Amino acid sequence: MGGSEPGGEALPFAPPIWATSTYRYADTAALERGLRGELPFYARWENPTVREVERRLAGLYGAEEALLFGSGMAAVSAALMTGLAGGKRLLCQAEVYGGTRGLVEEVLRPWGAEVTWVPIDRWGEVLAAEAVALARGEVGPGGLRPPVGVVWVETPVNPTLQLVDLEAVGAGARRLGALLVVDDTFAPPVLQRSLALGADVAVASATKYLGGHHDLLGGLVAGGRAFLARVAAHRKYTGGVLDPFQAFLLGRGLHTLELRVARQAESALALARWLAGHPRVAAVAYPGLEDHPDRALARRQLPRGAGGMLSFEVRGGREAAVAVVDRLRVIALAASLGGVESSACMPVNTSHAALAPAERAALGIADGLVRLSVGVEPEDALRADLAQALG
Numbered sequence: 483m484g485g486s487e488p489g490g491e492a493l494p495f496a497p498p499i500w501a502t503s504t505y506r507y508a509d510t511a512a513l514e515r516g517l518r519g520e521l522p523f524y525a526r527w528e529n530p531t532v533r534e535v536e537r538r539l540a541g542l543y544g545a546e547e548a549l550l551f552g553s554g555m556a557a558v559s560a561a562l563m564t565g566l567a568g569g570k571r572l573l574c575q576a577e578v579y580g581g582t583r584g585l586v587e588e589v590l591r592p593w594g595a596e597v598t599w600v601p602i603d604r605w606g607e608v609l610a611a612e613a614v615a616l617a618r619g620e621v622g623p624g625g626l627r628p629p630v631g632v633v634w635v636e637t638p639v640n641p642t643l644q645l646v647d648l649e650a651v652g653a654g655a656r657r658l659g660a661l662l663v664v665d666d667t668f669a670p671p672v673l674q675r676s677l678a679l680g681a682d683v684a685v686a687s688a689t690k691y692l693g694g695h696h697d698l699l700g701g702l703v704a705g706g707r708a709f710l711a712r713v714a715a716h717r718k719y720t721g722g723v724l725d726p727f728q729a730f731l732l733g734r735g736l737h738t739l740e741l742r743v744a745r746q747a748e749s750a751l752a753l754a755r756w757l758a759g760h761p762r763v764a765a766v767a768y769p770g771l772e773d774h775p776d777r778a779l780a781r782r783q784l785p786r787g788a789g790g791m792l793s794f795e796v797r798g799g800r801e802a803a804v805a806v807v808d809r810l811r812v813i814a815l816a817a818s819l820g821g822v823e824s825s826a827c828m829p830v831n832t833s834h835a836a837l838a839p840a841e842r843a844a845l846g847i848a849d850g851l852v853r854l855s856v857g858v859e860p861e862d863a864l865r866a867d868l869a870q871a872l873g
């Protein structure tokens with residue numbers, strides 16, 4: 483049946499999945515146009531299904547350019563390696579995703595990267611001290627330390643839901659001639675406009691909210707054209723591309739991003755308030771609560787809701803919290819987050835299991851802490867599940 487070929491009168495409503503590694507050309511002139519980037523050439527360079535989703539994501543992020551990767555970590559490493567090229571130094575928030583910490587300590591440092599870990603509440607003083615060192619000539623050519631290439635933050639942060647002021651840290655990074663890169667996996671752009679707020683580059687695990695259905699692995703880097711052109715070269719030669727089937731799923735998930743996240747944020751706020759009044763709960767962390775230490779910043783940075791992630795500390799420590807998560811029935815016991823189905827886990831035996839107890843304590847992570855990723859189920863069903871699990 484004719485008509486549905488490109489340019490035809492009956493086009494497919496959903497985008498086709500271009501499951502092809504390469505292309506057949508009409509003639510050598512066309513092949514050479516492919517080689518110059520004027521026509522598709524090879525799926526490691528570019529794929530039309532992936533490209534279409536990248537265009538939509540660039541729009542969502544308000545970015546000149548967005549590029550997709552085979553996982554969040556592939557995106558994190560591409561952004562870091564691009565920003566640190568030439569032996570520049572990394573100022574990295576101490577409270578970051580465990581995979582990011584592992585990449586920095588086990589891959590980038592052995593490659594020669596210089597790294598300074600910055601506790602989340604010390605950005606102001608560290609950036610000010612770096613500016614003084616730069617002015618004194620202690621940093622840069624002939625100085626004691628290499629110049630800073632990347633200031634890396636994560637906000638909201640896992641699992642304590644503390645926030646970083648992107649406007650203030652962005653200004654501090656610019657004074658150093660460095661890029662502010664934010665991992666905003668916990669607050670997709672329908673909640674937090676990272677680039678408009680002060681970040682130069684946004685990185686996210688598309689596995690979480692952007693995909694939203696626990697069925698794909700992907701990552702994103704979004705930002706200005708010049709930096710992203712270098713990230714594109716990194717992806718082309720290291721090969722961490724997203725495959726077109728995953729891109730199709732991601733593109734489908736994006737249609738409901740705003741609806742999903744609005745519902746998740748609404749339910750999370752209601753559940754956070756309810757948990758805060760529960761006798762078996764010692765503390766609740768959620769940036770939408772009035773008593774959250776970063777509440778004023780949350781109003782500015784997360785004006786449309788504080789997201790679907792919250793943490794609560796069960797009274798009685800680790801064993802009491804294990805008993806609670808093991809009793810959950812509607813909410814799944816699972817390490818990931820950001821899906822339509824609610825999930826919960828304990829940082830002490832998942833994301834932060836590798837840390838010593840004192841290190842966890844320094845990060846504010848109690849043994850009885852439970853992290854909850856609120857899905858789109860009816861809020862009363864989630865509340866009932868938490869109520870029976872807490873007993």
Ligand SMILES: *Cc1c(COP(=O)(O)O)cnc(C)c1O
Pocket residue numbers: 553554555556558579581636640665667668686687688689690699700701
């Ligand atoms: C999951 C996650 C990542 C890594 O993403 P993958 O898709 O698992 O590779 C990076 N940063 C944060 C904040 C995450 O939650």
